[in-house]
Every structure is written in C-alpha cells, then in structure tokens.
Amino acid sequence: MRILSFRLNGDAVEVAAPDHWTLLEVLRYRAGLTGTKQGCDKGDCGACTLHVDGRSVLSCLTLAADIDGREVTTIEGLVGPDGPDIVQDSFDHTGALQCGFCQPGMMMAARQLVSENPAATRADIKQALSSNLCRCTGYTKIYEAVERACGLERERLGQG
Amino acid sequence: MERKVINRTHGSEAPHGSFSRVGKRARKVDSMAVATGQAVYADDIQLPGMLHGKMLRSPHPHAKVLSIDTTAAEALDGVHGVLVGAELPVRYGVIPWTKDETALATDKVRFVGDEVAAVAAIDEDTANAALRLIDVQYEVLDTYLDPRKSLTTHDPAIHEDSRHGNVSKHVMLEFGEVDEDLASSHAQVTDSYTFHGTAHAPIEPHCAVARWSGDGVLTLWASTQIPHYVHRTLASVLELPAHRIRVIQPQLGGAFGGKSDPFSHEICAAKLAMKTGRPVKFLLTREETFYTHRGRHPMELKFSTGCDASGKITAVASEILIDGGSYSSFGLVTTYYSGQLLCGPCHFPAYRFDSTRVFTNKPPCGPKRGHGSVQPRFALEIQLDRLATQIGMDPIEFRRVNWQGENVTTVNGQTVTSNGFLQCLDDVERACDWKNKRGQLPANKGIGLAGSMYISGTNYSVYPNDMPQSGILVKLDRSGLASVFTGTSDIGQGCTSVMATIVAEELGLRLDQVRVTTSDTDTCPVDLGAYSSRITLMAGNAALDAARKLRHQLQQAVGEKLGCSPGQVLLADGEAFDRDHPEERLTSRDAFELAEAKFETLVAAGSYNTPERGGDYRGGTIGASPAYSFTAHVAQVEVDTETGEITVERMWIAHDCGRAISPVAVEGQIEGSTYMGVAEVVLESHEVYEDETLPEAGLHRRPSLLEYTMPTTLDTPDLVALIVESIDPEGPYGAKEAGEGPLHGSLPAVANAIYDAAGIWLTDLPFTPGKVLAALRAKAEADAAGGTP
Numbered sequence: 001m002r003i004l005s006f007r008l009n010g011d012a013v014e015v016a017a018p019d020h021w022t023l024l025e026v027l028r029y030r031a032g033l034t035g036t037k038q039g040c041d042k043g044d045c046g047a048c049t050l051h052v053d054g055r056s057v058l059s060c061l062t063l064a065a066d067i068d069g070r071e072v073t074t075i076e077g078l079v080g081p082d083g084p085d086i087v088q089d090s091f092d093h094t095g096a097l098q099c100g101f102c103q104p105g106m107m108m109a110a111r112q113l114v115s116e117n118p119a120a121t122r123a124d125i126k127q128a129l130s131s132n133l134c135r136c137t138g139y140t141k142i143y144e145a146v147e148r149a150c151g152l153e154r155e156r157l158g159q160g
Numbered sequence: 161m162e163r164k165v166i167n168r169t170h171g172s173e174a175p176h177g178s179f180s181r182v183g184k185r186a187r188k189v190d191s192m193a194v195a196t197g198q199a200v201y202a203d204d205i206q207l208p209g210m211l212h213g214k215m216l217r218s219p220h221p222h223a224k225v226l227s228i229d230t231t232a233a234e235a236l237d238g239v240h241g242v243l244v245g246a247e248l249p250v251r252y253g254v255i256p257w258t259k260d261e262t263a264l265a266t267d268k269v270r271f272v273g274d275e276v277a278a279v280a281a282i283d284e285d286t287a288n289a290a291l292r293l294i295d296v297q298y299e300v301l302d303t304y305l306d307p308r309k310s311l312t313t314h315d316p317a318i319h320e321d322s323r324h325g326n327v328s329k330h331v332m333l334e335f336g337e338v339d340e341d342l343a344s345s346h347a348q349v350t351d352s353y354t355f356h357g358t359a360h361a362p363i364e365p366h367c368a369v370a371r372w373s374g375d376g377v378l379t380l381w382a383s384t385q386i387p388h389y390v391h392r393t394l395a396s397v398l399e400l401p402a403h404r405i406r407v408i409q410p411q412l413g414g415a416f417g418g419k420s421d422p423f424s425h426e427i428c429a430a431k432l433a434m435k436t437g438r439p440v441k442f443l444l445t446r447e448e449t450f451y452t453h454r455g456r457h458p459m460e461l462k463f464s465t466g467c468d469a470s471g472k473i474t475a476v477a478s479e480i481l482i483d484g485g486s487y488s489s490f491g492l493v494t495t496y497y498s499g500q501l502l503c504g505p506c507h508f509p510a511y512r513f514d515s516t517r518v519f520t521n522k523p524p525c526g527p528k529r530g531h532g533s534v535q536p537r538f539a540l541e542i543q544l545d546r547l548a549t550q551i552g553m554d555p556i557e558f559r560r561v562n563w564q565g566e567n568v569t570t571v572n573g574q575t576v577t578s579n580g581f582l583q584c585l586d587d588v589e590r591a592c593d594w595k596n597k598r599g600q601l602p603a604n605k606g607i608g609l610a611g612s613m614y615i616s617g618t619n620y621s622v623y624p625n626d627m628p629q630s631g632i633l634v635k636l637d638r639s640g641l642a643s644v645f646t647g648t649s650d651i652g653q654g655c656t657s658v659m660a661t662i663v664a665e666e667l668g669l670r671l672d673q674v675r676v677t678t679s680d681t682d683t684c685p686v687d688l689g690a691y692s693s694r695i696t697l698m699a700g701n702a703a704l705d706a707a708r709k710l711r712h713q714l715q716q717a718v719g720e721k722l723g724c725s726p727g728q729v730l731l732a733d734g735e736a737f738d739r740d741h742p743e744e745r746l747t748s749r750d751a752f753e754l755a756e757a758k759f760e761t762l763v764a765a766g767s768y769n770t771p772e773r774g775g776d777y778r779g780g781t782i783g784a785s786p787a788y789s790f791t792a793h794v795a796q797v798e799v800d801t802e803t804g805e806i807t808v809e810r811m812w813i814a815h816d817c818g819r820a821i822s823p824v825a826v827e828g829q830i831e832g833s834t835y836m837g838v839a840e841v842v843l844e845s846h847e848v849y850e851d852e853t854l855p856e857a858g859l860h861r862r863p864s865l866l867e868y869t870m871p872t873t874l875d876t877p878d879l880v881a882l883i884v885e886s887i888d889p890e891g892p893y894g895a896k897e898a899g900e901g902p903l904h905g906s907l908p909a910v911a912n913a914i915y916d917a918a919g920i921w922l923t924d925l926p927f928t929p930g931k932v933l934a935a936l937r938a939k940a941e942a943d944a945a946g947g948t949p
Contacts (some may be wrong), residue, residue: 035197099652101413
C-alpha cells in the first residue's frame with residue numbers, strides 16, 4: 001500500500017492504493033471516477049485511454065505508482081466551466097455514441113488529435129484512433145464527430 | 161386459448177398533419193451523460209460493504225465432477241461465501257423447453273470454462289486466492305469437439321438425459337415438390353459452405369451486482385438485454401417469489417445478442433448476496449467473456465438452388481449441421497431460423513431445409529445479431545450469384561426478376577407486408593455506380609451484391625402466455641413533464657430515444673419535455689427485451705397506444721378551454737391551440753393542468769401484441785413477424801493475388817426500415833451491422849483447439865481482443881448507409897427494424913465481389929489468405945487445363 005499524490009482533473013489529490021494497482025483501478029475503485037472504462041484490462045481495446053500530462057495513455061497498463069506528481073485528465077475532466085468539451089458535444093451531435101462504453105477512451109484519443117492537429121484529414125483521424133476499438137458504430141459517425149470537433153477547434157483558433 | 165391481438169394498426173400518419181419529431185436528425189435523449197462519463201454501467205456500481213465474486217471454471221472440456229472440497233477456501237481470511245452446484249440445483253435456460261443449465265456444475269462439466277464453484281471475498285485478489293484453494297476431483301470423459309462425431313456417437317452423451325443422444329434439435333420442413341423442381345430446372349447449383357463461429361465481443365464485459373436487503377428483497381443490477389427473463393430465472397433458480405426480486409439493467413456497454421441469456425454469474429451474485437448478507441459483484445474478465453460466449457453458431461451448409469431459363473428460382477434445398485456447443489441456449493430457435501428466415505426478398509416456389517443442431521464440448525453458442533439466418537443467407541446469396549452467372553444475367557437483375565412483391569405469403573407461410581427491396585436494389589446500384597463497375601474494374605478489384613430480409617420481432621414468445629409482448633406507462637403531471645416507463649433494454653441502439661420521440665410526437669412536446677425510465681422490473685411494465693429486433697415495432701406501438709390515450713384527454717380539456725371541438729386542438733412544440741385560431745396558445749404545461757383537473761391524475765398504459773401470423777404447422781410461428789425489413793449490400797473489394805489478402809474497400813448498404821423514426825440511429829445500426837459482418841468475413845474467428853488428443857483440447861485459441869482481431873479503424877471499410885422507407889401497416893408510423901437486417905448481406909456481398917475481382921468462389925469462412933491463395937491456384941490450374949471452374 002502506498003499514498004499517491006497527483007493532480008486529477010485539476011485538483012490535487014492523495015489516494016492510498018496497493019502497490020500493484022493500475023491507474024485505472026485507482027481511478028475507478030478509489031477515486032470514484034468511473035467514467036474511464038475497463039474493456040480488456042490488457043491494453044487491447046483502448047477504452048481506458050486518458051491523458052497523463054496531456055498525452056494519451058492506457059490507464060490499465062499504467063502502474064498507479066508511476067503517476068505520483070503528475071497531471072491526470074479523465075473524461076470527466078474534459079467538461080469545463082462552459083459545459084462539455086467540443087469533442088464530447090460533437091460525439092453526441094453526430095450520433096457517435098451508441099452503447100458508449102468505448103467512447104471515453106475514444107474521446108480522449110480524439111481530444112489529443114483535435115488539440116495537436118485541428119486540420120486532421122479523414123486518414124489522420126483513422127490513424128489517430130486506430131488503438132481504440134468500437135464494436136457498435138463501424139467508426140463512421142466517430143469520424144464525423146472528430147471532423148466536426150476539428151472544425152470547431154479551428155473556429156476557436158480563428159482559422160475558420 | 162384465443163390469442164389477444166392488441167392495437168394492431170395505428171396507422172402511419174403523423175398525428176398533426178406533418179411530423180415534428182419523427183424522422184428528424186436529433187441527438188439521442190440520453191447520450192450526453194455517456195459523453196461526459198456520468199452514465200452508470202454495471203461495474204460503476206459500488207455499494208457499501210460490497211464483496212467481489214469470482215468463478216472457478218472447468219479446465220476439462222468434458223468430465224464428471226467426483227468431489228469438490230471448499231474447506232481451505234472457506235477458511236481463508238477475507239472469504240465470506242463459497243458456493244457449489246448442490247446449493248443451486250434448479251435447472252434453467254432461456255427457452256423453457258430446453259432447460260439444461262445449472263448455475264454451477266452439479267454432476268458434470270461440459271466445456272473448458274464451465275462454472276464449477278463461486279467465491280465472494282473482500283476483494284478480487286482474495287477471491288482469486290480462494291479459487292486456488294478449492295480442490296475439485298474430475299473423471300475425464302470422452303470429448304466431442306467435432307460436430308460430426310456428435311451426430312454419430314453419444315456414449316457418453318453430453319447431456320445424459322437427452323432423448324436424442326447428442327442431437328440438440330432437428331427440424332426438417334418441406335414446402336412444395338423440391339426435388340422434382342430442382343431436377344427439372346434449367347440451371348442448378350449445388351455446393352457446400354462453412355460458416356465459422358464468431359463472438360459478439362461488446363467492449364463492456366459482463367457484470368452483475370446483487371443486493372439482498374433486510375426486508376427480503378433481492379435487487380440485481382446486470383449487464384443484460386433481457387431483464388424480464390433474468391427476473392423469471394432468478395425466481396425459479398433461487399426459489400424466491402418473483403415479487404421479491406427486482407432486476408435493473410443499468411447503462412449497457414453493448415450486447416449484440418451476447419447478453420440475452422440468464423447467466424451463472426448473475427445467479428451466483430444473487431445467491432452469494434443472500435448467503436453473506438452483503439452486496440456481491442461479479443465482473444467477468446475479457447477471457448471469461450470468450451468462454452461465456454453464446455456467439456454465432458458454426459454451420460456446415462449444403463445448398464442446392466435451381467432456376468428456369470428466365471432466371472426465376474424454381475426451388476431451394478438445404479442440409480445444415482449446426483455446432484451448438486455445450487448447452488441449448490436459444491438453440492431450438494436457431495435451428496428453425498437457419499431455415500425459416502430465408503424466404504424473402506426472393507420468391508421460392510418450393511423449399512426444404514433440414515437442420516440439425518448438435519451438442520459439442522465447446523463454449524455454448526447462442527444468438528448473435530442476425531440470429532441463425534446470417535449463415536444460410538451467406539450460402540443462398542452466393543448461389544443466386546452463381547445461377548445468374550450461369551445463365552448470363554446481371555446479379556441485380558436476377559434479384560429483380562425474383563422479387564416476391566408486397567403483401568404476399570411466402571412458401572413457408574409467412575406474411576410479408578411492406579417490401580422495399582426493389583428500392584434498395586435501385587439505390588445501391590446507383591450509389592455504387594454498378595453499371596460502370598461490375599466486370600469493369602481494374603484487375604483484382606471487384607464489386608458484388610447480396611440481398612436479405614429480417615424479422616421485426618417475432619410472434620413466437622419465448623414462454624407461452626397470453627399477456628402483451630410489450631407494455632408501457634406514460635405519466636403526465638403539472639410540471640409539464642411526460643414520464644415514460646418501459647421495460648425495454650437500451651443496449652446502445654437508441655430505443656430510449658425512439659420511445660421519447662414517439663411520445664413527444666403524439667403529445668406535441670419537445671424531446672426535453674419527455675424523460676424515459678427503462679428496464680427496471682419494479683417500476684416498468686414488462687417488455688420482453690432487446691432481441692429479435694423487436695423493440696421499435698412492439699414497444700413503439702405500445703408507446704403510441706399510451707400516448708394517444710393521453711392526447712385525446714389533452715385535446716378534450718384544451719378544447720373546452722378554447723371553446724372548440726377536441727379534434728380542432730393541435731399539440732405541437734410544447735404548445736396547444738385551436739388549429740383555426742393559432743394566435744391563442746396554451747403551453748403544454750397548461751394543457752396538462754387542465755387535463756389533470758378534468759380527468760384527475762394523468763396516466764396511460766399502452767400494450768402491444770402481435771397479430772396472428774405464421775404457417776399452420778409445427779414451428780410455423782417461429783420466424784413469423786408482423787413486418788420484415790429488407791436490405792441490399794454492395795461490396796467493393798481488392799484481392800492481393802501475391803499475399804492472398806482481401807481488402808474490403810467500401811460497402812454501400814440500402815436498408816428498408818419502414819419509417820425511420822430516428823434516422824441517425826438507423827444509419828448507426830446499418831453501419832455497425834455491416835462493420836460486424838465484414839469483420840466475420842475476413843478477420844474474426846471464435847475457435848477452440850479441436851484435436852482431442854492434445855492437452856489443450858477445448859481451450860479457446862484466441863480469447864483476447866488482440867488475438868481475436870476485431871477490426872480497428874484501419875481495417876474497416878468505408879460504409880455508405882442509405883435509408884429506404886417502405887411504410888409498413890404494422891409498425892408505429894410504419895417503422896420496422898434496423899438493428900440486425902443490415903448485417904446479413906455483408907458476407908455474401910464480399911464473396912460475390914471476390915468472384916468479380918478474381919474469378920473464384922470462396923465458400924469457407926473466414927476468407928483467410930491461405931484459402932484465397934489455394935482458390936487462386938486451383939483456378940489457375942483449371943484455366944491451364946482448359947476447363948472453367
């Protein structure tokens with residue numbers, strides 16, 4: 001058992017957890033943030049994707065002990081003072097959310113792409129999301145959602 | 161007893177001249193909670209004092225259980241309960257005629273992964289440690305991993321009290337003079353096809369949480385698509401009155417048919433909660449979900465189809481061997497569906513199917529999207545293309561010539577009402593530029609078509625009863641909110657939004673003025689669940705029934721207030737007004753208050769039961785549906801003749817769903833179904849090691865999402881979904897199904913496109929590079945010998 005100190009969705013937190021626990025377990029079963037999902041628990045599906053220091057990682061393969069002192073953002077943390085993030089809004093708007101279980105991870109991967117490359121093409125989007133499995137949608141409406149979010153991001157940046 | 165038909169025909173018209181909610185591209189009513197991570201799935205439920213359950217599973221495919229010693233496990237610190245089969249001896253199964261499962265092994269294990277004992281402990285690690293302390297003695301039995309062996313041998317039988325050895329179900333039905341008509345056909349094709357097993361693999365693993373409260377009420381939260389059948393099963397197996405059990409389906413992370421059986425882990429969670437007095441959660445690992453399975457049945461199919469010189473089909477005959485795995489599940493229905501659902505969109509004058517489902521010592525098969533009919537559809541649609549090729553007819557033209565028409569009775573006695581298949585053909589033909597592509601694409605690229613039909617719910621109720629198949633409650637109150645209570649299971653397909661849309665349409669409300677509570681057996685009337693593509697038609701009709709009763713009350717109350725007749729009152733966009741004097745408007749909240757004052761508390765119940773349908777013979781109602789959907793698929797593929805790899809580049813899918821109540825959801829079902837079908841052609845395979853002499857016999861070959869090779873974004877073709885709306889007299893506003901039909905043609909369309917690309921007919925799924933190269937070599941040899949393959 002150890003005490004972990006890190007920033008979680010902007011707040012400084014301290015969580016006690018067994019040494020062998022993953023970040024995913026700590027979030028879901030200690031921190032009470034169940035938005036991040038466990039689909040396979042071995043790095044195959046991407047449902048547990050979240051951001052550590054702004055980069056996408058698989059929380060089921062991240063040892064919680066490694067998170068000490070770092071900044072973790074989950075799907076809950078994407079919601080800002082003005083409401084849901086443009087990625088969340090776009091996934092809802094285009095009908096990309098069927099069962100939704102893969103989508104927290106999908107949206108976190110998409111958020112990184114939208115931030116880094118708001119001019120992303122369909123091919124860029126396919127590449128960026130290729131580590132996240134979805135079983136419901138055939139991905140089509142997910143691409144549309146990310147394209148919409150990229151457009152909103154470009155608008156926000158004044159790039160039309 | 162006379163079957164009660166309830167509210168057969170609602171008409172397809174908009175209640176107020178034109179639709180204001182139906183058919184509009186709207187957001188789902190409940191998905192922002194999903195987008196923001198707030199939606200609560202089963203594993204998100206944490207209850208005070210909750211214990212973690214784990215299952216001990218059989219390492220043998222077939223064995224007698226001689227003894228189970230749980231002493232050491234029970235003594236382990238942190239273990240609160242251990243459960244063995246003797247404590248849960250009541251048999252169950254989703255089909256009441258074939259109850260052959262127990263929650264835990266009572267005498268035998270029948271597949272690697274069969275449940276033997278269960279443990280509840282303070283955490284997962286302790287539960288796993290306890291499992292290792294349980295000592296089970298087995299006597300290993302002769303194993304059946306080849307369905308052909310099960311057909312001929314049954315000593316020892318997998319289910320020893322079976323009257324038919326290892327045969328789970330046999331159905332032979334013949335309509336017309338099949339052999340004579342085949343023999344006298346102008347052209348005929350006979351061939352064998354192999355359909356492999358595949359898994360549903362929803363991203364959410366199965367999970368159940370049970371709580372036994374001090375007042376003697378058992379609550380189960382489960383990732384199920386059939387809360388009602390789970391409710392009935394718990395009552396029976398736990399020997400508890402059903403009224404002391406509450407089953408709730410929380411947000412569900414995908415199902416596809418894989419969560420439509422009552423499961424051992426649900427029963428064990430409940431029993432351990434009762435035994436320990438503490439809440440208990442079972443969360444299956446991904447590997448366990450591959451063993452729990454209930455996936456698509458492997459089938460060996462022998463098909464013969466004939467046609468006359470004009471291309472008209474003369475007769476179809478099939479002989480099908482179905483590998484059922486170790487238990488019955490829905491297998492009785494699967495066996496019928498392997499034949500009964502093929503008689504459209506093409507007309508068969510004569511038809512026979514002879515299907516046999518056998519038990520093997522493998523994970524049990526069950527219903528996967530397109531239950532039982534995806535496999536024979538694969539064989540048939542390839543045969544139709546072969547016939548068209550033989551007589552020199554375009555494959556689309558061949559389907560047009562054979563189209564059965566609208567309002568017809570099929571050769572097996574099913575009633576087809578609306579039928580938009582011709583429109584589906586036209587739409588895909590145009591969208592894919594068929595006339596400029598078929599036979600004309602560059603070398604090794606090709607294009608192919610397939611057609612299909614599917615049920616919108618079925619007359620055959622899983623257990624015989626005269627009650628409605630779907631019930632719903634709608635409550636209006638002075639807050640201005642319409643509350644809807646329905647037993648329907650939203651498994652991601654969006655039926656919650658469909659119910660809200662129908663109620664909003666009828667009552668002239670905005671979608672935010674309707675809130676829907678689903679799948680809680682305490683608060684919602686019974687709906688049988690999310691299977692057989694039944695919800696939009698059945699629960700949709702029930703919702704219309706309830707909402708119309710309330711609309712009439714609102715119109716009366718508002719008419720009195722405005723001094724006009726009730727028929728003059730329009731309800732639209734949250735307002736009520738006299739259609740001739742629209743300047744004076746009430747809010748819908750005002751209207752609710754007036755109606756509540758006039759009629760007292762405003763609640764209406766709605767119900768639906770199917771009309772009389774089906775052939776007049778044993779099994780004639782299985783596959784009988786109030787309405788059928790139709791689909792046409794076109795696939796464009798490239799065959800790499802060096803590596804044998806097939807790339808499915810693009811799929812065009814036109815689906816006749818009747819009225820599209822939620823077009824975005826319909827497109828999502830078309831795209832998701834087709835993705836899943838294409839995955840079954842080229843990538844996915846659910847297999848165990850079948851060599852009985854090996855120690856790993858019966859073990860799953862690839863029980864992970866990585867090894868199972870589910871398609872990523874990079875493996876999925878471009879999907880072009882086209883909606884066709886043939887307004888059906890039976891559906892709510894004319895709606896039919898969209899969730900399963902658009903899977904069927906994906907597979908044969910790819911097969912037919914491969915013929916166009918490379919001149920080879922592939923018949924054994926999945927189409928792996930080795931099979932492709934072998935077929936290309938065989939063709940090259942035949943070509944060199946001067947023959948035609």
